[in-house]
Structures are given as structure tokens and as C-alpha cells.
Amino acid sequence: MKVPLLDLKPQYEQIRAEVEPMLLEICASQAFILGPKVEECEKAVAAYCGARFGVGVTSGSDALIMALMVEGIGPGDDVITTPYTFFATAGAIARVGAKPVFVDIDPVTFNLDADKVAAAVTPRTKALIPVHLYGQMADMDALMAVAEEHRLIVIEDACQAIGAEWNGRRAGSVGDYGCFSFFPSKNLGCFGDGGMVTTQDEQKARKLAIYRNHGMDPKYVHHVIGGNFRLDALQAAVVSIKLRHLDQWTHGRQQNAVRYEVLFAETDLLQDGRVSLPQKIGSRHIYNQFVLRAERRDELLAYLHEHGIGAEIYYPIPLHLQDSFRSLGYRQGDFPESERAAKETLALPIYPDLTSDMMKQVVQTIADFYGV
Numbered sequence: 001m002k003v004p005l006l007d008l009k010p011q012y013e014q015i016r017a018e019v020e021p022m023l024l025e026i027c028a029s030q031a032f033i034l035g036p037k038v039e040e041c042e043k044a045v046a047a048y049c050g051a052r053f054g055v056g057v058t059s060g061s062d063a064l065i066m067a068l069m070v071e072g073i074g075p076g077d078d079v080i081t082t083p084y085t086f087f088a089t090a091g092a093i094a095r096v097g098a099k100p101v102f103v104d105i106d107p108v109t110f111n112l113d114a115d116k117v118a119a120a121v122t123p124r125t126k127a128l129i130p131v132h133l134y135g136q137m138a139d140m141d142a143l144m145a146v147a148e149e150h151r152l153i154v155i156e157d158a159c160q161a162i163g164a165e166w167n168g169r170r171a172g173s174v175g176d177y178g179c180f181s182f183f184p185s186k187n188l189g190c191f192g193d194g195g196m197v198t199t200q201d202e203q204k205a206r207k208l209a210i211y212r213n214h215g216m217d218p219k220y221v222h223h224v225i226g227g228n229f230r231l232d233a234l235q236a237a238v239v240s241i242k243l244r245h246l247d248q249w250t251h252g253r254q255q256n257a258v259r260y261e262v263l264f265a266e267t268d269l270l271q272d273g274r275v276s277l278p279q280k281i282g283s284r285h286i287y288n289q290f291v292l293r294a295e296r297r298d299e300l301l302a303y304l305h306e307h308g309i310g311a312e313i314y315y316p317i318p319l320h321l322q323d324s325f326r327s328l329g330y331r332q333g334d335f336p337e338s339e340r341a342a343k344e345t346l347a348l349p350i351y352p353d354l355t356s357d358m359m360k361q362v363v364q365t366i367a368d369f370y371g372v
Contacts, residue, residue, distance in 0.1 A: 003354070005310030006185055007353060008189075011351075034231075038236040063196060071153050077127070078124040085315070101120055106337070109136055111136065112131070117146050126152065131160075134290075177199050182235065188242055190239050191234070210224065260348070267367045297345070301313065311348055318342050349362060
């Protein structure tokens with residue numbers, strides 16, 4: 001039996017009757033840029049995340065860039081973040097001309113180690129970008145305390161964590177900004193690229209709306225140099241429809257995580273330490289990915305692929321060791337936990353449409369690899 005890492009076709013069948021008439025309605029209207037569908041989506045997503053305002057944008061990557069631009073962060077400024085994340089996090093910092101400053105991760109959650117952040121703050125530090133990786137929030141209580149002490153802007157990279165919670169507060173509602181991606185493979189994905197920035201501050205929301213439209217307000221009057229970061233109506237409509245189903249899909253992922261725990265416990269893999277499963281630390285883990293640690297990870301990955309099991313490495317090269325960031329001067333060994341995670345972690349299928357038989361096949365194939 002083949003088990004893909006992700007299969008979105010069953011999800012589409014669930015929402016086809018809602019989506020297709022809406023897409024035809026938008027096509028008939030020929031109203032594709034911003035407008036009521038985007039406004040509806042912004043309000044719904046913001047409310048879901050516990051934020052007062054949402055501003056729809058072109059992607060999660062652009063959401064990060066826009067938050068930095070609105071705060072005027074650029075050359076001469078440092079922004080603290082993690083080296084163990086998707087490239088877009090640090091890429092956004094570099095794109096605005098600021099300097100990414102990396103801090104190592106907590107080995108349990110894979111998120112920023114809050115105890116190490118304060119030591120990285122200097123007079124040049126202007127912002128902090130914690131990443132809520134794999135669907136679990138970083139320790140926002142500790143990180144916000146550091147930010148408040150040093151007067152740092154906090155931009156939550158919540159691109160993998162819509163609906164995740166830390167002490168009852170949702171991702172995107174704690175910092176100054178929350179940045180979300182609607183890339184199709186995300187828990188809440190559209191039919192292409194899309195994203196959103198959330199905030200509790202009305203003035204920041206107003207600035208975001210101006211910056212996403214070439215800094216224009218009113219038409220042809222440009223107060224700042226923004227960009228074309230507009231979310232289109234087709235993608236916004238898809239997100240609004242999918243949002244109605246999100247809690248059900250998240251529950252399915254959470255149930256699958258529990259099933260994995262049971263299935264792995266029935267083997268000797270956990271006792272022997274060949275595999276260690278992700279741990280839930282925050283109030284609500286949404287399992288954008290189900291990432292475990294495994295001995296002989298690369299050999300296991302090849303074996304899984306040979307036997308039709310979808311699996312993926314997130315992320316094989318930490319950002320401080322990427323060629324594009326060589327000028328920052330980091331070296332092998334600077335962030336040992338990030339480097340260890342890059343060598344040991346492996347993502348298994350977790351999407352809500354997995355069947356029990358498919359999950360048993362995944363675990364059995366891993367057990368066969370290790371000969372247990």
C-alpha cells in the first residue's frame with residue numbers, strides 16, 4: 001500500500017460543492033483584486049486567530065516582509081530568529097536589508113530557545129521573529145518578556161500554526177504581528193499562493209493595507225514605497241470556505257498523532273531509542289507536520305520511499321550553514337541543537353484523511369527497517 005506524505009484530493013471532494021459555485025461567481029463578476037471576498041476572509045481569519053485585524057497578502061513570505069517594512073526595519077538593524085526553519089523567515093529579514101541574528105532551538109519543541117534569546121540582544125536589535133514550527137507555538141510568555149524588556153517588535157511566523165495555542169492564546173494574537181501562509185499544503189491552504197498578517201493594533205493594520213498596495217492611499221497618491229502584496233479574491237474565497245472546516249481537519253490531525261503514539265508504543269522502537277516522537281508542549285498543537293527523530297535517518301527515508309511511504313526532511317541544512325548566509329560568519333557547531341535536528345528529524349504523513357491501515361503501514365515499514 002502506498003501512503004503519500006500529503007493528499008489534498010479527498011479534502012477537495014469535501015468542499016467541491018461549496019467552492020466551485022463561489023469560483024464561478026467571482027469569474028462572472030470579474031472582480032478579482034481585493035474587494036468584499038478579501039474583506040470577508042480577513043475578518044474571519046482574524047477572528048479565528050483571536051486578533052482584531054487581518055490584512056490579506058500574496059504569501060506568508062510577503063507577510064513577513066510587510067511586517068518588517070511597516071516597522072521601518074532595514075539596513076543597520078538586527079532581527080533575532082531561528083536557524084531551523086524554512087528559508088523565508090530569515091530571507092525576509094535579508095530582503096529588507098536587515099541582518100538575521102540566529103539563536104538555537106529548544107530540542108523538544110524545535111522552536112526558539114527563549115532562555116538564549118536575551119543574550120543575543122544588542123543595541124542594534126529591533127525585532128524578534130519566533131517561528132511556531134510544525135504547528136506548535138514557541139514559548140511566547142518568555143519571549144514576550146524579553147521583547148518587552150528590550151522594546152523589540154515581535155513578528156510571529158505562524159505560517160505553520162494557524163489555530164495553535166500557547167496558554168489559551170492563539171498564534172498570531174500575541175506579538176505585534178502574526179504572519180500566515182495559505183500555501184496549498186498548509187492546514188489552511190488556498191489554491192495557489194496567499195497569506196495574511198494579523199495584528200491587534202488598528203494603526204498597524206491601516207499601514208499594512210497601504211503598504212500592500214504600493215503605499216497608495218488614496219489612488220495614485222503614494223505616501224511610502226510599498227509593493228504589490230495584494231491577496232486576490234479567488235484565493236480569499238477558497239480560504240474562507242476552508243476555514244469553516246479547519247477545526248474538523250485539525251481534530252483529525254490530532255487524532256492521527258495519538259494513533260501514531262499508540263502504534264509506535266506497540267513496537268520496541270521507542271524503548272530502544274531508535275525513534276522519538278514529537279511532544280505536545282503548548283495548549284494546542286495543530287500538527288502541520290508530524291516530525292520525529294530517528295537513528296540512521298537518511299537510510300530510513302530512502303527505505304520508506306522504496307516502499308511507497310511518503311516522508312520528508314524539514315529541514316536538512318540549517319539557515320546559518322546555507323551559502324546565501326555565509327556572509328553572516330556562522331560556522332558548523334554554532335547552533336548544535338539546530339544542526340542535530342537537521343540530521344535526525346523526519347516528517348511522516350499526518351493529514352486528516354489518512355486511514356488506520358495507512359498509518360499501520362507507515363509504522364510497520366519503519367519497524368521493518370529497524371528489524372523489530
